[in-house]
Amino acid sequence: xxxxxxxxxxxxxxxxxxxxxxxxxxxxxxxxxxxxxxxxxxxxxxxxxxxxxxxxxxxxxxxxxxxxxxxxxxxxxxxxxxxxxxxxxxxxxxxxxxxxxxxxxxxxxxxxxxx
Amino acid sequence: xxxxxxxxxxxxxxxxxxxxxxxxxxxxxxxxxxxxxxxxxxxxxxxxxxxxxxxxxxxxxxxxxxxxxxxxxxxxxxxxxxxxxxxxxxxxxxxxxxxxxxxxxxxxxxxxx
Numbered sequence: 001x002x003x004x005x006x007x008x009x010x011x012x013x014x015x016x017x018x019x020x021x022x023x024x025x026x027x028x029x030x031x032x033x034x035x036x037x038x039x040x041x042x043x044x045x046x047x048x049x050x051x052x053x054x055x056x057x058x059x060x061x062x063x064x065x066x067x068x069x070x071x072x073x074x075x076x077x078x079x080x081x082x083x084x085x086x087x088x089x090x091x092x093x094x095x096x097x098x099x100x101x102x103x104x105x106x107x108x109x110x111x112x113x114x115x
Numbered sequence: 116x117x118x119x120x121x122x123x124x125x126x127x128x129x130x131x132x133x134x135x136x137x138x139x140x141x142x143x144x145x146x147x148x149x150x151x152x153x154x155x156x157x158x159x160x161x162x163x164x165x166x167x168x169x170x171x172x173x174x175x176x177x178x179x180x181x182x183x184x185x186x187x188x189x190x191x192x193x194x195x196x197x198x199x200x201x202x203x204x205x206x207x208x209x210x211x212x213x214x215x216x217x218x219x220x221x222x223x224x225x226x227x228x
Contacts, residue, residue: 043206045159045219091158101149101212105158 002027002094006106013082014114020067021077021109023092029053033095034068034075035103040088048090051075082113118142119211121220128199128227136194136223138209144189149210150182153222159208165192199227 003026013019025034036048051059051068058066063083067076079086092106120139128134138148148165163184164172171184181203183195196203204227209220 043222045208047216050216089156095217101147101210101217102161102164103210103217104161107158108156110156
């Protein structure tokens with residue numbers, strides 16, 4: 001079974017600064033996907049970024065980037081130029097192979113961006 | 116536009132009654148849908164995998180007689196919470212697997228009084 005661990009229950013950052021959210025996972029699979037989802041107060045889950053395990057290059061999406069260390073089973077999210085709208089709960093998630101709808105989620109990190 | 120429509124967004128029901136939650140795929144046919152449950156400020160836990168035309172697959176510890184799942188068409192899966200109790204109060208959210216990514220419904224906040 002897969003496990004996903006987010007060791008930071010809460011984080012805060014000043015507007016315009018950079019913050020990194022940590023995520024580690026454990027799996028014996030070789031073909032998998034990793035995701036970061038954002039859940040604002042509306043509770044709508046929003047995909048922030050995804051990474052295919054077979055790709056060595058770290059995924060980036062505008063202000064969001066990941067540091068994917070496959071050997072260490074680490075998948076951190078870096079948010080640059082933080083904005084007030086980034087305030088939300090962030091979940092790291094693992095999906096096996098093509099079964100990426102059957103996701104295992106971490107415990108979540110509440111991120112607060114201060115003005 | 117939205118890919119997944121989940122309805123209702125909020126429901127309050129009396130203890131002992133049943134509640135049906137719908138998850139509809141708007142853009143494509145979905146042979147597989149997933150139902151998750153989330154308690155306040157906690158993670159999402161997979162409850163079951165909904166398969167079109169066949170029985171749902173439930174995760175360990177989830178009562179299949181209490182959480183009835185029907186996936187009768189390629190665009191609609193329903194979750195019925197039967198004989199609801201206050202401890203069933205939670206946020207229920209569906210997820211549809213697309214070709215390259217998964218899409219979440221808006222979620223349903225269930226309160227049992």
